[in-house]
Amino acid sequence: MHKLITRTMGASLLAGAMAMSLSAVAAEGLYSMDELSDAKVFDSSGEEIGEVEDILMSDDMSVHSLVIETGEILGIGGGEVVAERGMFTVKTVSKNAGFDNVEYQVHMEMTQDELKQLPEYNEGWWNKTRESLQHAWVNTKDISESAWENTKQATSSAWYNVKQGAENMGDEAKEATK
Secondary structure: OOHHHHHHHHHHHHHHHHHHHHHHHHHHOOHHHHHHHOOOOEEEOOOOOEEEEEEEOOOOEEEEEEEEEOOEOOOOOOEEEEEEEOOOEEEEEEOOOOOOOOOEEEEEEOOOHHHHOOOOOHHHHHHHHHHHHHHHHHHHHHHHHHHHHHHHHHHHHHHHHHHHHHHHHHHHHHHHOO
């Protein structure tokens, strides 16, 4: 009986883990950083406002922000602003989005007036954001380590309780069959 319960629990846990991992993989897309660089950027009304100048990555190697070059006319003027992840959507616009033929557009859910409020991409922004992210990374690491220890203890305790319950059920079944 004990082995049956253990096998059943193990199979259920494995099946659940596989289902979760498959759904996470299915939700991900694949994007070319090279092709995203220089993509056209549009405001909420669909008007082109600039292009992607740079792509900034965080410590976990996810996209943190896009640097958008705006307002340039014949190579004169304009500026660079930072749009953090969550402020934009990347869309594939090429009809044949195969390996060699990917084209993107970046769409902002902001008006041009709202876009003017985005932070300017400069050394001050870079230093402030880098320090903030490093601090957040250290805090997250500390919290994660603590959560991991708590999870290990809770799992160990739960497993012990299940094991004891299964053994008790086995003992009771033996007594009932005598």
